Amino acid sequence: NAGVTQTPKFRVLKTGQSMTLLCAQDMNHEYMYWYRQDPGMGLRLIHYSVGEGTTAKGEVPDGYNVSRLKKQNFLLGLESAAPSQTSVYFCASSSSARASGRDNEQFFGPGTRLTVL
């Protein structure tokens, strides 16, 4: 099993450009998450999904959109990139709390390093 994979690993954008980050998981997990990691701020939740076709806002959703058209994929879109979105983006997945109890570990991808100039 590959676990959680992210594409691309690195990207440089100019202000105003758009892009989509792809996350894929092969563990049949219900839940998927997008986080950003910035120095001194830990991980902050951008959006998450509790199942195919559903999405919800996290702590810092502004400037991002997401889609979960297939259970195994969770896409994060930046419609008009800004320098403040320079960050490392992590995707994670977990089984549902109902399926695994409260013991629902999150599995993380390797990250995408995005720079917006």
Place this chain on the structure above:
Amino acid sequence: GNSVTQMEGPVTLSEEAFLTINCTYTATGYPSLFWYVQYPGEGLQLLLKATKADDKGSNKGFEATYRKETTSFHLEKGSVQVSDSAVYFCALSGDTGNQFYFGTGTSLTVIP
């Protein structure tokens, strides 16, 4: 609401020294508690977890005990190695189980 506070780093220790990284939490209900580790250039990996009060999670020589009375989940290791150099994150999963709350991370460097 739910939140996690962990000691700020960076922490620098000599090999074989004792490690403590403090973590306290605020939560409604009965959260599960986790420690994740991030090695340079990688994503986060689960280090250990505890799902109820007085549970002790342990892995790779690291331990943490879920203390409800002090709302704490401090990470300890008796003898650190150079290979333990990483960033450590404390986290909690709320009652609904579908959101995690992470601390800001503590960077540990172990020198030979």
